[in-house]
Amino acid sequence: MESGAAAGPAPDLTLTRFPFPYTPYRIQEQFMEALYGALQAGRVGIFESPTGTGKSLSLICGALSWLRDWEEKRRQEEARLLALGAGGQDGLTPRQARLGGADTAGQPDWVTAFVQKKEERDMVDRLKEEQIRRKKREDRLEKIRHNVHLKYAAKRKRCEEDEAKRLLQLSKEALSQGAGEDALDQLDHNEEELILAEYESEDEKKVVSGLEDDDDDLEEEHVTKIYYCSRTHSQLSQFVREVQKSPFGKDTRLVALGSRQNLCVNEEVRRLSALQLINDRCMEMQRNKREKKSSEENKKRRVSRAVCPFYSYEQMQFLRDEVLVEVQDIEQLVSLGRETKACPYYGSRFAIPAAQLVVLPYQMLLHEPTRNAAGIKLKDQVVIIDEAHNLIDTITCIHSAELCCAHSQLSQYMERYRKRLKAKNLMYIKQILYLLEQFVAMLGGNVNQNPGCQAVSQTGTVLKSINDFLFQSQTDNINLFKVQRYCEKSLISRKLFGFVERYGGPASAVKINKENQKLAGLQNFLLTLQQGSDKEAGTPTSPPVEAEHDQLRTASPLMQIEGFLSALTNANQDGRVILNRQGTVGQSSLKFLLLNPAVHFAKVVEECRAVIIAGGTMQPVADFREQLLCCAGVDPARIVEFSCGHVIPPENILPIILCSGPSNQQLEFTYQTRDLPQMMDETGRILCNLCNVIPGGVVCFFPSYEYEKQVYGHWENSGLLSRLAAKKKIFQEPKKANQAEQVLVEYAKCIQRCSQTGGQMTGALLLSVVGGKMSEGINFSDDLGRCVIMVGMPYPNIRSPELQEKMTWLDKTMPRAAGQAPSRVLIENLCMKAVNQSIGRAIRHQKDFASILLLDHRYTRPAIFNKLPQWIRERTQVKSAFGSAFAELRKFHRGRLDAL
Secondary structure, three states: OEOOOOOOOOOOOOHHHOOOOOOOOHHHHHHHHHHHHHHHHOOEEEEEOOOOOOHHHHHHHHHHHHHHHHHHHHHHHHHHHHHHHHOHHHHOOHHHHOOOOOOOOOOOHHHHHHHHHHHHHHHHHHHHHHHHHHHHHHHHHHHHHHOHHHHHHHHHHHHHHHHHHHHHHHHHHHHHOOOOOOOHHHOOHHHHHHOOOOOOOOOOOOOOOOOOOOOHHHHOOOOOOEEEEEOOHHHHHHHHHHHHHOOOOOOOOEEEOOOHHHHOOOHHHHOOOOHHHHHHHHHHHHHHHHOOOOOHHHHHHHOOOOOOOOOOHHHHHHHHHHHHHOOOOHHHHHHHHHHHOOOHHHHHHHOOOOOOEEEEEHHHHHOHHHHHHOOOOOOOOEEEEOOHHHHHHHHHHHOOEEEOOOHHHHHHHHHHHHHHOOHHHHHHHHHHHHHHHHHHHHOOOOOOOOHHHOEOOOOEEEEEEHHHHHHHOOOOOOOHHHHHHHHHHHOHHHHHHHHHHHHOOOOOOOOOOOHHHHHHHHHHHHHHOOOOOOOOOOOOOOOOOHHHHHHHOOOOOHHHHHHHHHHOOOOHHHEEEEEEEOOEHHHOEEEEEEOOOHHHHHHHHHHOOEEEEEEOOOOOOHHHHHHHHHOOOOOHHHEEEEEOOOOOOHHHEEEEEEOEOOOOOEOOOOOOOOOOHHHHHHHHHHHHHHHHHOOEEEEEEEOOHHHHHHHHHHHHHHOHHHHHHHHEEEEEOOOOHHHHHHHHHHHHHHHHHHHHHOOOOOEEEEEEEOOOOOOOOOOOOHHHHOEEEEEOOOOOOOOOHHHHHHHHHHHHHOOOEOOEOHHHHHHHHHHHHHHHHHHOOOOOOOOOOEEEEEEOHHHHOHHHHOOOOHHHHOOOEEEOOHHHHHHHHHHHHHHHHHHO
């Protein structure tokens, strides 16, 4: 059902306008019609299509149909204008034909006519140039598409060049044997690469970046295109495969963008594993390649400085053309890069201007510096953000940061290389050291002492505005923009990491004053202070797995400091600095919290022709409309909402809100009542009864890991667990992400085994957690999820200082909605978003069936009930007593099994 529509008369949209690989469902037709209308009218759309309804194909066919028609109309208009230009005076445009006397500014009509004719001539000349460029590109791609020999010509030439380089290197080594080089200033030969190059700021020198070769293609005009974003690498790969299978798979110029971690083919760099280290090493190699060879010092340093063999402009041009000729996902792009010895990371970026569809992860589009670095231009383009249910959290996460201290490391680095560092480098390093000293002092600590041994006198959490924090830390007189720029351009985090790799161990023999005595304290500091989110990676809101976290901690802490300094450059009213003071300074932390994600989304909606925010479960949409779009300055009249039903027949789903259990205990899982033994017993009795009549898999969601563990322990002691285990084998969701897949595999195997062998055991019961690994992105289709149970309402912890600050900020900046305070609406929306994501796990295709059980009478409240997805809400039954609910469930599952 469409809850909003584009302005003006509805376009006559027939099925011929939407090529589709099969006969689409009616809801897919409606989705594509609404999408086409939103793109045509330049709207900002919130589109909801439940998982299992073919949302990806609807997005592909609807959006690319619009793009096809748009390009055709533009070609016709260009042809008309060029014809008018060729016709000379007889082919005057309507604008020229209307010229009469003097214009409104009082100019003579011949002056006005001359100026306007010149504008028209310039426009025609531009159109001719664009046409020539487009024809040249199309001819080049067509030649590659049909001439196999061209595909291998560049590869053969590259192999010849590699062999020549190898022989040249052998000759150089033979000549230099026995010559040797004196170490400069008694430094180890390999240490040269750790020294910072001379730095000049933007005010003093325009930094020239990019490729050495100048080529017309670099200036190529960006064609009208669609940017498609999703959350994970696997989701993007799945989308590209859908494009390949669609009617547009052969004719669409598509490029898939990714991080260096996913696209790098240089094994030396890939081995670094941590994303930020890969980024820094790659950029350092580019810098090494661009550095001038004029000075003797640079010649000496160059011996130990590697350049990337895959960063070849000619080969990357070839890879760009291959990408544009045939739709390829990231895995295929990496294989092509290895085969052609060209960098897929940069080669794919060269394809952006000519591409019609650019597929990329959230953070590359939502983080402006990353967007600019990738060469992404949003002006008058279309952006589709899929899997957008957590878009607000993602933007907040990308632009928030935690601080990790690196004072001791940086101090040692400065002392060791003081004589080799230029004055500008020393000045900036001292500024960073001062900032760190003051930030640690704000936590009640001293950088010259072991943080693990420094007790904090006043524990607790304090929130400060950015200006107050900078003023109280006495750092408001430092230009953070310049310091941040220095960190980015000088690659100091990479140099410091190389230094720590060499001398970071407690047993290292670096003899630098008494700083070395505090090295063990520094290592403890690095382990105890929490790390922030990676600013380019845009990590999801879920915490990384433990192994990854340990790995990231080996990275230079300056990488996190750069993120923190960048966060402090936000406007004062848009964020807060959180000082979390615990028992010791080592246990304390500094964090920046972004309060207003709209400031970072505003430019996207301002520049784009149209923006589509899509997802399987977008309810409740108020957050997107008010917190994100309206706060970003979007006119409410420009916003269109679309929500469609599910493809499953009504009899294939049975959602029930259960108000009381088998012993008539009212179900209300508040913080005060959920720990009561009778509540946990009642939950166990409900599950025991359900497992007797529900076949296959049952997935039960709890509000938190702690509560799930508490209930499990209680059932174990009371004997309820053994009763449950007699019917269903019990699995628990692990906290560690790398163990989740194994649990799912065992869970699926158990269900399959039970369905084949029969007997008393009828399947498996999976105890999961809302917001955990199983509540998002996992498909419990068919027998894997015949019933999804939600225990209580997963409200967020309102005692969290971050959440309290967000609530306060909303109450100050947002109007009341339907008599409710914005903070109250936020809490309910966060809860129901989590519920909707979890209960949507079960129904995954048209012939699937499942029951959904919400265990809490509070779900019947209108404000809560109306936030359920429409396709679930309109089929939900409210049961005040367990008996009638149990009878309904038994009837439903027996009926569905009989129908199979």
